[in-house]
Amino acid sequence: MDDVEAVVLVGGKGTRLQPLTFSAPKPMLPTAGVPFLAHLLSRIRAAGVRRVVLGTSYLAETFADYFGDGTTLGLEITYVVEEVPLGTGGGIRNVAKHLTSDDVLIFNGDVLAGTDLRAVVATHRHTDADVTLHLVRVPDPRAYGCVPTDGDGRVLEFLEKTANPPTDQINAGCYVFRRSVIDTIPEGRPVSVERETFPRLLATGSRVSGHVDTAYWRDMGTPADLVHGSADLVRGVAPSAALAGPVGEALVLDGARIADDARVHGGTTVGRGVRIGAGARVEGAMLFDGAVVGAGAVVQHSVLGMGAQVGDGAVLVDAIVGDRAVIGARCELRAGARVWPDVVLPPHGVRFSPDVE
Structure with missing residues (x-):
């Protein structure tokens, strides 16, 4: 997929583990022997993507000091810093001038996942979508907002947390954006893709597709998730090419x-x-x-x-x-x-x- 670029958004919020251990941002916390972000970058590289734009508003020099220009990972990494936190949508818009491909993979930098990235891009192109969301099925979706789709895989709406969710599909924090759509996001202010960008696209008749699977997925927002996610990486339950040794x-x-x-x-x-x-x-x-x-x-x-x-x-x-x-x-x-x-x-x-x- 050398015709696709990737954007990784790493925000300032940290895990509650952070004050107890490291001053580095959560994506740099050692996880299965390497910084957490290294696992995501290894999956991006394995999917055939070569160019990554890393957007952050917090300790950006920490990422650059460790990953450099990406050469050792087989990547070309560009760093873009937000002067103030802009949210997911604002963060995507903030890196727009550094993008050159027609289709762009977007990742939340605090999610550990195992979905087939090539398949997500294939769904995006097959459905001629403006935006495609990776949706993962979870056993108990009550803790998350739900994203129902129709028989053609078209996203119908974005629902807040509810005690009786109509679907087990949730937003997994991985998207494919058509480059032209990124330019429609307001510039220079915080924007939420879940509350503003995606609902606006649905309201204006844009094609928003869902790529639904049951791949490994874990939001690494709590210490418990970090511990269990690290263990899953070590045992090979969660895929990564960045481990410091064999799985076991x-x-x-x-x-x-x-x-x-x-x-x-x-x-x-x-x-x-x-x-x-x-x-x-x-x-x-x-x-x-x-x-x-x-x-x-x-x-x-x-x-x-x-x-x-x-x-x-x-x-x-x-x-x-x-x-x-x-x-x-x-x-x-x-x-x-x-x-x-x-x-x-x-x-x-x-x-x-x-x-x-």
Whole structure:
């Protein structure tokens, strides 16, 4: 698809994990061993797209410092900065002058997905659409706005969240725009594609198509989504050509040391220089560089920031531990507990579970 360009929009909003760990924007948080954005860029490259415009209003230099001009990824990356946040529609309009192709793939930069991008473009062209949306079917669409389509794949309307959604199809955050449509988006002000651009296109009789599938999809807006998404990448459930190693039960980076009788599985990422002690059990977790898990400790679906330490016999389930924080021996943290960077919890200092009679 060398006749298609891609636009990736990475906004300023971050995950609630961010204050506990890194100052970088969420798309740069290490996920399965590399910045999250690297996984999306690898899928774009695998689909045959070569030119990417990265639009951001937040810490743009962070992206440029890491990805450069895109040569190492087989891409040509152009960076466009918003002076003020412009929303999805405004962000698309803001990069318009840098686009040259007739069809443009647009991505929200905080979504992890596995759809066939070539198929989305094929639907766009086959239906002669002005805009095509990737719509994914989800088991419970009540938490999302719904997008019903007719028998010809034409989008009928955009519905807000409801307790009784008429369809299980939701907006997956990937679009194909006809280049001429981008020029109709108001310039220089915030614009929402969901609330303004797409409804206007429907009202004026434009063809808005839906490419519907059941491909892997996860919005990475919460720490839980980030942890589970990372585990899915490591296990190969979510596709990516950017992994730092082969898919499997664990991704172990250079310099990590794991005791022979420790069990590390469930898509865990073990960062550089991490130490995991005897008899420890680590499942579906993200252990950033230099973290330490003591003997007999349990770490499940949790994040340990850089240099964080978990003492012997401690239990962490669905918890986030900030950089350099220390969790004392036999402490127990569950159900979304957060420990800020550099905090020290003494041995036996916290038990975060109910008493059982």
